[in-house]
Amino acid sequence: MLKRVKFCVCMVVLNAGDLFKAIGMSSDSKKEIKNFYEALGAQGLANLLSPARHAAYVEFLKKVLPAQGTILDCACGYGRLTIPLAQAGYKLYGIDFSQKFIEKARAYGVQQNLSIPFLVGDMCELPFTEALFDVVICMWSSFSELLTVDDQVKALAQMGRVVKPSGFVLIDMPCPPDGEPLSDYERVNYALLGGHEHVAFIHDEQSLGELMRACGFTQFSFEYVDIGGIGRFIFRYIPK
Numbered sequence: 001m002l003k004r005v006k007f008c009v010c011m012v013v014l015n016a017g018d019l020f021k022a023i024g025m026s027s028d029s030k031k032e033i034k035n036f037y038e039a040l041g042a043q044g045l046a047n048l049l050s051p052a053r054h055a056a057y058v059e060f061l062k063k064v065l066p067a068q069g070t071i072l073d074c075a076c077g078y079g080r081l082t083i084p085l086a087q088a089g090y091k092l093y094g095i096d097f098s099q100k101f102i103e104k105a106r107a108y109g110v111q112q113n114l115s116i117p118f119l120v121g122d123m124c125e126l127p128f129t130e131a132l133f134d135v136v137i138c139m140w141s142s143f144s145e146l147l148t149v150d151d152q153v154k155a156l157a158q159m160g161r162v163v164k165p166s167g168f169v170l171i172d173m174p175c176p177p178d179g180e181p182l183s184d185y186e187r188v189n190y191a192l193l194g195g196h197e198h199v200a201f202i203h204d205e206q207s208l209g210e211l212m213r214a215c216g217f218t219q220f221s222f223e224y225v226d227i228g229g230i231g232r233f234i235f236r237y238i239p240k
């Protein structure tokens with residue numbers, strides 16, 4: 001049951017305090033998102049995606065990821081994609097700010113006889129050295145859970161910092177309606193997911209271009225793809 005709520009949220013003049021008040025959240029949006037996942041749990045998260053859509057995600061990534069190299073699954077959740085990709089032969093690290101999800105991911109990895117470093121951490125402050133990864137992926141709208149432009153810029157800069165200049169960052173987001181530029185009123189999407197209130201920030205090409213400029217990155221591209229019957233907005237950039 002999705003309800004699009006219209007707020008005046010302009011990328012340039014976004015006032016996070018007012019936004020959070022308007023949508024009934026405290027100004028600590030990350031805490032709210034963490035609480036959402038605490039309440040939802042790993043099973044609740046898994047229930048939100050059909051097996052067919054999950055499989056389509058894995059297939060999509062197998063097509064776009066290089067066979068060699070090290071991949072960071074940023075905001076990896078309970079390892080939904082990290083584990084099947086490692087089983088397919090990719091070398092991965094996973095990071096998520098939910099301790100609970102990371103514990104699940106570690107247990108799931110051990111159960112599958114995989115040795116994947118799973119870390120608890122925030123995508124706005126990645127605890128990795130520069131240029132460590134060949135690719136960074138951030139899938140299933142995880143980036144959309146950063147509700148302030150400040151946090152979005154930090155996360156993009158951090159993902160760009162930890163990926164090699166020869167690599168790329170790939171972010172999977174909800175499609176802006178009809179692929180058209182969003183009005184200022186359509187940036188915030190409120191939904192009830194698994195019975196819990198969830199808020200996501202919707203981007204379009206223009207707003208992502210503004211974030212890239214703020215990070216000083218100039219090489220980026222957009223793609224509208226179908227993953228398991230759902231249109232997705234794929235944003236890719238090189239930290240240059």
Ligand SMILES: C[S@@+](CC[C@H](N)C(=O)[O-])C[C@H]1O[C@@H](n2cnc3c(N)ncnc32)[C@H](O)[C@@H]1O
Nearest residue numbers: 075076077080096097098122123139140142145
């Ligand atoms: C919809 S889930 C997607 C999980 C995983 N990427 C997948 O495709 O199954 C969003 C994830 O983003 C994580 N997340 C949200 N904000 C984060 C942040 N600032 N740093 C790290 N993880 C974050 C949540 O804990 C949650 O696991």
